[in-house]
Amino acid sequence: MKTTVKTNLLAALLMVGGALMFMSSTTRVNQRPVSGPGAWIAPVWADTIKNPFKGNLKNLDDGKKLYVKNCVVCHGDKGKGDGIAAAGLNPKPADHSSEKIQKQSDGVIYWKIANGRSPMPGYGSFTAEQRWSLVNYVRTLKAKSK
Numbered sequence: 001m002k003t004t005v006k007t008n009l010l011a012a013l014l015m016v017g018g019a020l021m022f023m024s025s026t027t028r029v030n031q032r033p034v035s036g037p038g039a040w041i042a043p044v045w046a047d048t049i050k051n052p053f054k055g056n057l058k059n060l061d062d063g064k065k066l067y068v069k070n071c072v073v074c075h076g077d078k079g080k081g082d083g084i085a086a087a088g089l090n091p092k093p094a095d096h097s098s099e100k101i102q103k104q105s106d107g108v109i110y111w112k113i114a115n116g117r118s119p120m121p122g123y124g125s126f127t128a129e130q131r132w133s134l135v136n137y138v139r140t141l142k143a144k145s146k
Contacts, residue, residue: 038091040117042108049107053132063137066130074120079141089119097143109135 053059068077074089076082079096086093094101101109113131116122123131 040091040094040112042104042111046108046111047105049105049110051106051110051132051135053129053136054106056136059129059133060136060140062130063133063135064140066126066134067137070123071134079138091119093120096138096141099143101138102142106132106135106139109138 067075067079071079072083073085074081074083074093075096076086076093081093081095083093096102110131113126113134114122114124116124123134126134
């Protein structure tokens with residue numbers, strides 16, 4: 001009898017664990033349209049993350065320094081994805097000046113900076129303020145209208 005109870009309990013725990021894994025994998029995926037193969041899609045909830053440093057000039061200056069130190073090698077000094085390491089990377093680095101990137105919410109860009117996607121490392125070890133400073137700096141790279 002004890003064996004049956006243990007077996008049933010184990011089976012129930014496995015079912016709950018499996019259900020939780022399934023739910024987390026299906027609800028975290030952003031259901032917005034994907035543009036192209038290998039598109040990097042942040043979770044839907046990333047759009048709800050608000051930028052507490054929007055418009056902060058000191059934060060922007062800090063973001064530029066971090067960008068030069070950590071991002072320019074791949075994304076280039078104007079953020080076009082043409083840094084010296086870009087040619088050897090797959091997928092290619094994003095063009096931060098592009099409409100595709102600039103249309104993304106601050107929260108999505110923040111999430112991508114924090115989590116990364118190979119070959120881009122995640123910068124979760126940066127403080128939240130440092131990550132927001134990078135988001136704010138990426139906004140300055142918007143392509144100029146002709």
